Amino acid sequence: MILAPVDYLILALYFALVLGIGWKLRRKIATSGDFLTAGHSVPVWITSLAFLAANLGAQELVGMSGNGAKYGIMTAHFYWVGAVPAMLFVGIFMMPFYYGSRARSVPEYLKMRFDEKTRALNACSFAVMTIFSSGISMFALGLLLQLLFGWSFTGSVLCSAAIVLAYTFLGGLTSAIYNEVLQFFLIVVGFSPLAIMAVARAGGWKGMASHVPAVMTHSWKYMGNPSENPMGIEAFGLIAGLGFVLSFGYWCTDFLVVQRAMAADSMSAAQRTPVLAAIPKMMMPFIVIVPGIAAIALMNMHIGYALPMRNGEPDYNQAITTLMAQFYPAGMLGVGLTGLMASFMSGMAGNVTAFNTVWTYDIYQSYIRPGAPDSHYLKVGRITTVVGVALSILAAYVAGRYNSLNDLLQLVFSFVNAPLFATFLLGMFWKRATGDGAFCGLLAGTAAAALTHGLTLAEGKGGWIANLHTFSSSMAQNFWISIFAWSVCFLSTIAISLFTRPRAESELTGLVYGLTKMPRNEGAPWYKRPVPLAIGVAALLIVLNFWFA
Amino acid sequence: MLDLRYPIGWFFALIGMIVAGMGIFAPEARAMLTAANVNLYCGLFMIAFGAFFLLLAWRADRSRT
Numbered sequence: 001m002i003l004a005p006v007d008y009l010i011l012a013l014y015f016a017l018v019l020g021i022g023w024k025l026r027r028k029i030a031t032s033g034d035f036l037t038a039g040h041s042v043p044v045w046i047t048s049l050a051f052l053a054a055n056l057g058a059q060e061l062v063g064m065s066g067n068g069a070k071y072g073i074m075t076a077h078f079y080w081v082g083a084v085p086a087m088l089f090v091g092i093f094m095m096p097f098y099y100g101s102r103a104r105s106v107p108e109y110l111k112m113r114f115d116e117k118t119r120a121l122n123a124c125s126f127a128v129m130t131i132f133s134s135g136i137s138m139f140a141l142g143l144l145l146q147l148l149f150g151w152s153f154t155g156s157v158l159c160s161a162a163i164v165l166a167y168t169f170l171g172g173l174t175s176a177i178y179n180e181v182l183q184f185f186l187i188v189v190g191f192s193p194l195a196i197m198a199v200a201r202a203g204g205w206k207g208m209a210s211h212v213p214a215v216m217t218h219s220w221k222y223m224g225n226p227s228e229n230p231m232g233i234e235a236f237g238l239i240a241g242l243g244f245v246l247s248f249g250y251w252c253t254d255f256l257v258v259q260r261a262m263a264a265d266s267m268s269a270a271q272r273t274p275v276l277a278a279i280p281k282m283m284m285p286f287i288v289i290v291p292g293i294a295a296i297a298l299m300n301m302h303i304g305y306a307l308p309m310r311n312g313e314p315d316y317n318q319a320i321t322t323l324m325a326q327f328y329p330a331g332m333l334g335v336g337l338t339g340l341m342a343s344f345m346s347g348m349a350g351n352v353t354a355f356n357t358v359w360t361y362d363i364y365q366s367y368i369r370p371g372a373p374d375s376h377y378l379k380v381g382r383i384t385t386v387v388g389v390a391l392s393i394l395a396a397y398v399a400g401r402y403n404s405l406n407d408l409l410q411l412v413f414s415f416v417n418a419p420l421f422a423t424f425l426l427g428m429f430w431k432r433a434t435g436d437g438a439f440c441g442l443l444a445g446t447a448a449a450a451l452t453h454g455l456t457l458a459e460g461k462g463g464w465i466a467n468l469h470t471f472s473s474s475m476a477q478n479f480w481i482s483i484f485a486w487s488v489c490f491l492s493t494i495a496i497s498l499f500t501r502p503r504a505e506s507e508l509t510g511l512v513y514g515l516t517k518m519p520r521n522e523g524a525p526w527y528k529r530p531v532p533l534a535i536g537v538a539a540l541l542i543v544l545n546f547w548f549a
Numbered sequence: 550m551l552d553l554r555y556p557i558g559w560f561f562a563l564i565g566m567i568v569a570g571m572g573i574f575a576p577e578a579r580a581m582l583t584a585a586n587v588n589l590y591c592g593l594f595m596i597a598f599g600a601f602f603l604l605l606a607w608r609a610d611r612s613r614t
Contacts, residue, residue: 006571010564017560024551046553178553185557189598193591197583298582305582329578331571331588335564335595 001148001325007334014338015163017182018345022167022175032377035172036357037104038263042174046181047269048276051260053180056187057347058340059137061288062144066317068285068292069307071230072216073548074223075292076285081243084278084541086251088534091261091274094252096518097428099262099270101510106255107362113427113511115435116366121442122420123362126255127355129413131388134351135395136406141344142396148321157396160341164348165389169382173263173357176349180260183342184280190339191287194320197327198294202301211297220549232473241479245486249421256354267519271530278537282544288320295319348392355388356381411453418482419445419489426493431505431512437497445489452481552609558602565595 029035042050067075103109107126111119142157167175202208209217215229222229223238251257251274261273298305299314305326307314324336360381369376399406423442426433454465458477471477509515526532569592571578576586 006567010567013560013564017556021551021553021556028550041550178551181553182557182560185561185598189561189595193587193594197585197587201582303582325580326582327580327587329571329580329588331568331575331578332591335568335591 001321001333003149003333003337004330006331007337010331010334011338011341014186014342018163018167018179021178021182022170025171025175025178028174029172029378032360032374032381033104034174035378035381036353036360037259038173038177040263041265042177042263044264044269044272044276046177047260047264047273049184049280050177050180051257051273051277052281053184053187053343053346054260054350055257055347056184056284056343057137057350058144058344059140059347061187061191061340061343062140062317062320064284064288065292065295065320068289069295069314069316069319070292072212072218072293073285073289074215074219074229074231075289076219076548077238077242079282079285080219080541080545081238082247083251084282084537085243086247087274087278087281088537089248090252090258091271091278092530092534094424094428095261095271095274096267096516097511097513098258099264099267100516100519104262104361105357106253106258107358109511110423110427110438111362111366113508114433114438118423118435118439118442119362119366121439123358123366125413125416127358127363129416130256130351130355130358131391132395132399132409132413134348134355134388134392135397136399136410137344137347138392138396139399143400144321144340147318157393160345161348161389161393164345164352165385168349168352168356169385172381173259173353176353177260177263179349180346183346186335186342187339188280188287190336190342191291191320193332194323194327194336195287195291195294198291198298198323201303201327202294202297208294208297211300212293216293216296218549220545226472226476231475232471233476233479237476237479237483241483245418245421245482246479248425249417249419249482249486253420253424255358256350259354259357268521268524268528268530271519272528272533275530275534275537279540282537282541291323292316292319295323298323351392352385352388356384359384359388414478414481415446415449415453415485418449418485422486422490422493426490426497427512429513430494430497431508431514432497432502433493434497434500434502436500437493437495440496441489441493444492445485448488449481449485452484453477456480552606554602554606554609558599558604558606560599561595562599562603565592565597565599568592569596 033039064075098109101109101112103112107119107123110122138157138161142153145151145156146153167179199205199208202211215222223235226232226234261270264270264273295307299307307322308318309315324333328336360377364380365377419442422445423438427438453462456469456471456477457463457467458471458474461474462477505515521529568588572586572589572592578588580587
């Protein structure tokens with residue numbers, strides 16, 4: 001793909017703008033709270049779009065359109081089943097405790113609710129995972145830019161990391177959040193014309209459907225039996241594994257996204273943040289997945305478009321970029337490329353700011369140097385930004401160098417993450433749950449995940465202890481690993497809690513359901529109240545599922 | 550505090566003008582799979598999008614004073 005000067009001009013304007021926003025916000029930073037938690041002062045429309053954009057990395061954009069080309073519209077389950085319900089849940093039911101407890105981070109909430117060791121476990125695993133996922137997505141971006149434009153891998157990695165570093169260093173979390181909103185709009189403006197033109201060229205939805213296998217245009221029809229759909233999954237595994245355990249585990253407990261809602265300027269705004277973010281989230285399939293399906297239709301129409309081949313099968317992950325090259329002339333191509341860069345930067349800034357807060361408050365202030373004046377922690381926060389970016393770059397090279405290490409790390413992360421939601425659910429809704437119960441439950445859940453992986457086989461993966469069951473796809477295996485991990489964590493937390501001494505109820509006020517005054521927003525109009533909004537979003541979600549069933 | 554609607558509005562209006570300008574002054578720049586003047590339409594849309602944000606920011610400013 002060849003870029004014209006005008007494309008570089010647009011990219012340069014975008015870089016200037018994100019740096020300018022960081023520069024403009026630098027004077028707002030007086031305390032460590034301003035830098036690391038945005039001082040609870042960000043308007044709700046900004047927090048909700050940032051909530052969405054922080055999760056919308058370049059890998060997701062490229063990977064989900066690739067999945068769209070490979071599996072079809074059932075990829076939308078990752079949004080409609082695997083995200084929106086959990087987003088509504090965290091807004092309505094969990095935000096009163098996160099925001100109401102005045103915790104500065106998710107691990108800090110665990111410290112308030114349970115004990116020090118549960119916080120330490122969560123903070124350390126989160127910090128390591130954040131750095132590695134940042135590095136892995138940086139590696140993916142460097143590789144993509146090298147493939148598309150022949151840019152040097154090191155050059156594009158260092159350049160984009162330097163820009164993210166500059167604006168997060170200047171304006172902290174506020175700057176990251178503000179830029180994420182801009183980045184979100186760029187992604188939408190840069191990619192939606194592509195979706196519209198690709199579908200139009202393929203003859204609209206009907207024309208497109210006539211050129212691809214029927215299984216690609218129905219999201220539920222073939223979910224009864226794993227052998228009928230290309231994902232190799234069935235409805236129960238999908239709903240329980242992806243829709244409940246994995247999705248609630250991510251959207252309700254991952255500090256990367258929850259941090260955005262915690263930055264909102266009021267409890268009602270914090271609750272509405274994920275609820276409002278769910279609206280664009282459920283529309284994302286039309287921008288990222290539908291072009292992938294259109295790519296297959298265009299390929300089958302034999303009009304001069306084809307996905308490049310790799311190892312004897314189409315390289316699905318190139319769907320969105322090859323479409324861009326075929327539909328965008330110089331000018332619009334620059335906007336599309338800028339959208340891709342924007343998605344990468346928003347994802348990376350999300351990782352860096354979340355790592356910052358957890359490192360500074362939950363590790364440094366708690367274990368390394370407690371009791372220092374606030375200005376000291378502000379300085380540490382700034383230094384951590386630099387260190388965090390440097391570590392991500394290092395992780396990017398490690399990820400590129402040692403492919404098998406990369407796979408192993410992602411596997412271990414999935415074991416650690418799988419049981420998390422059980423701990424939070426019991427912590428927030430059962431006052432009898434104890435710190436020992438939570439800690440042992442988490443370890444037991446992680447062990448159960450590893451054990452399930454060791455005892456089952458899918459696509460040649462797992463089964464390193466014995467093979468008791470073979471799954472039809474590694475996606476199905478992944479869903480079932482998380483179901484077992486969650487259940488073991490849930491049951492063992494309850495069992496151990498019942499044998500250990502509960503905390504006094506007076507210590508749990510504001511942290512647990514039943515001992516917390518739930519916010520009521522009577523008097524506010526319906527669109528400013530979280531519950532009516534969530535009901536509206538849920539109704540829309542049901543319509544979408546039926547429409548594309 | 551910075552009103553984010555201004556930078557968003559100005560940015561999209563500006564790149565909209567650049568892209569629409571490409572559509573007007575270099576209409577022969579076409580992509581392979583489409584006969585439409587993509588730059589012109591997308592550019593005009595971005596100008597409108599930017600103008601909408603500027604209007605919102607301007608109205609908020611006016612109601613504050």
